[in-house]
Amino acid sequence: MSALTYEVKDARSPVAVWLRTTFPECREIQAEFRVAAGPQRVVMPAGVAPGTQGAAIDFWLRMLVDPHPSIALPLVGLLSGRAPCVRAGGELLGELAAGESPRRTASGEVELRMRPAGFADRGDEWWARVCYALALLVELYRAASVEHSRLMRLDESSGAADLLGLATDVEVADLVAMRGLAVERLLPGLPAGPVTTGMTFDGSADLKADADLIAGGMLVDFKAGQGGRPRADGTRAASLARTDLDQLLGYALMDYSNRYGLHSVAVYAARFGYLAVWPIAELGERMAGHPVDLARMRTEFAQVLRGQLPPYQAQRGW
Template identity: 85%
Template sequence: MSALTYEVKDARSPVAVWLRTRFPAYKEIQAEFRVAAGPQRLAMPPGVAPGTQGAAIDFWLRMLVDPNPSIALPLMGLLSGRAPCVRAGRELLGELAAGDAPRRVEGGGVELRMRPAGFADRGDEWWARVCYALALLVELYRAASVEYSRLMRLSESSRAADLLGLAIDAEVTDLVAMRDLAAERLLSGLPSGPVTTGMTFDGSADLNADADLIAGGMLVDIKSGQGGKPRADGTRAASLARTDLDQLLGYTLMDYSDRYGLHTLAVYAARFGHLATWPIAELGERMAGRPIDLTRLRAEFAQVLRGQLPPYQAQRGW
């Protein structure tokens, strides 16, 4: 099954077509985001893999706000058998889960959770390396090819320490810096209320989708990219792609039953220390050009995912 993040990037996908037809206006929102974010605070060091680094900081920020975050996706990646690191991965995940065994969940998946509070005595470097290792394991589940993954440097006899050693020092330093900035600029902006991380939606049964975090009805998508192209002086402005907005809208619409009581959407630009928030009704009205009926739109979007997307995927060869 495809994923929301893939479909919004395919301009011919029924998902992207529907979202951009129903919500055509976005450039003003992009411009406001760019101005409000201000200058880039943390540049990405040379040699860093952006995708892996982004997934790593996602894990770390989830651990800051969720007392029991899921590490199921790294486990699913490990169980895929695509890399010779089963022993190392089992050791690490077993330690993080404090000995708890994975459990089967509805749909044939597995669940495994960790308790960050149990590792409060560990230093920043350990946390950074753990999160990077988890990001690498997730790639075994999500990436089309893992031929050049650093995990291929490991062997069947490798241990957890070898897995933790795959992050380079520059990546560790960068992750610590992003964590520190988020502690200052993100955490204080989260509303009080229930916190959920790595959550799926009702519509995830129709199209794979898992978001970063929800706090008190605010859904936050974490972006750790560099921003736009470098200016003449080397600085960069924050960027908010049309696909980023489509992703936020998609998450909202895939919560068919309003399970999470979402009322606000947000993007946290990790290298700018900027948290942008939009009430759902306001963002929807601005992008649609009219007031929105969220219940009706959720039903329409479900029909797109169930009726229009499958034949398109078949045509695409999926």
């Protein structure tokens, strides 16, 4: 099964086509985001892999707000057997899970959680290295090729300390800086209420989709990109891609039964320390150019995922 993040990047996918014809207006929102985000506060160091670093800070931000976040995907990656790090990964995940046992949900998914409060005495460097290691393990599950992964530096005798040593000092400092900025800029902007991270939706049975965070009915997607192209002075402005907006809309629409009671969606730009929030009804109206019925939009989107997407995937060879 494909994933929402892939389908919104494929301009010919029925998912992308429906979203962009139903909600065609985006430039004004993108311009507002670019201006409001202000200057980049944590500049990405040279030589850092953006995808791995982004996944690592995602894990750390989830651990800041969720008392029991999932570490299931790193376990799935580890169990794939695609890298010789079973012992190292097993030691790390075993420590993080602190007595928790993996289990399978009713849908067949692996579930494993950790309790960040149990590691409150650990320093920022440890947390950064742990999150980087988790990001590498997830790549064993998600990446098409892992032959150049740093995990290939390990062997069957490697332990958790070797796995934690794969992040460079520069990458650790970058993660620590983004984490510090999030404490200042993200956490105060989250509404009170139930917190869930790494959640799936009703529509995830039709198309894989798991979001970063829902807090008090607000869905937040973390973005750790460095922004647009460098200006003449080397600085960058924040950017909000059309695919980012499609992803937000897709998440909201895939909550068919309104299980999470979403009232707004948001993007947190981790390198800018900027949290942009839109009430769902307002965002839908601005992008559609007219008021929208969320319940009807969810029904229509489900029809796209169940009726139009499977034949397209078959044609694409999936």
